[in-house]
Amino acid sequence: MTILSGITPSGKLHIGNYFGAIRQHIAMQEKGDAFYFIANYHSLTSVNDGEEVRQNTLDIALDYLALGLDPEKCTFFAQSDVPQVTELAWILGTLCPVSLMEKGVAYKDKVAQGMNPNIGLFTYPILQAADILIYDSDIVPVGQDQKQNIEICRDLARKINHTYGEELLKLPEEHIVKSVAVVPGVDGRKMSKSYGNTIDIFDKGKNLKKKVMSIETDSTPLDEPKDPQSCNVFALIKLFADKETKKEIAGKYRAGGYGYGHAKKELLGLIENYFAEAREKREELTKDMDYVRDVLKEGGKKARDRAESVMRPVREAAGIIKNH
16 A cells, blocks of 8 residues: 655644644554655745755654654655656646636635635645656545545546546545644644744754744733643643643643743743653754755655556557657
8 A cells, every 4th residue: 555645845844733733644654555655845835944944854854753753664755756746746747627626725715815826836736646646645644624626636637537548547536534633733733834823843952932922822821820721832742741641731721820921931841841852862863964855865766666557558548758
């Protein structure tokens, strides 16, 4: 079973990314032939600084390796190291009705959030489909918000198979990730880079403390009981605390005499403890960036080999001649 997922290097990874996707990616590397890629072409729809894209790509590689991704158990690589992806995306695009892209909910949502409505963003699902189809993927772990894009991917695979009269591309199945409830940012909205309300996975020291202490809460006085279930701080505590600790802290909320400042200090300690081992490993990895680059290089070789085996019959069916 081939598992495929990617993450876009548009900024530093945050707690919402971890609980919404990264944790599941790392768990699934044990369950099949996993291909995980850093989607640096996709990042160009929102980041136009070359050095920033390069650094973000390496930072994500460091983050995943530090958090437990094992390059011996999966294929980990940069999207740009597999030219067959953009080749397939062009062929898919020639068969894709404009109306299919116009239905894209993700595009409309991103534009509504203030992103530049460029053609790359508009046709994002086509490149995403190529990412998925080029490795003969069986399973694609995604959040509910990406469900439509997997349906578009399947539609495009059917179009190629129908147009050229043979089963050239495998139709993948979505695997909707059963993630935690929406992870709130420091302002109470969904944690998102576009909102600027994130707590990054590897924030530390004064920077981490400043963010945690800035989490918005209501004005209930210190002495009065509080409802933990309506508190942004407790919503984050629940992600990191074990069952007994959650129960104990919830009890303090309801008893009164326990302020939001107390809760924030508990959250700060929980975050520091939870990522302590990964933080230490990341610091070690930064001293050996040649290793990190080699992981991506070797992953790219494996990914290209798989991609070429899928691309070759598509290329031949479309009449595209390669003389090398």
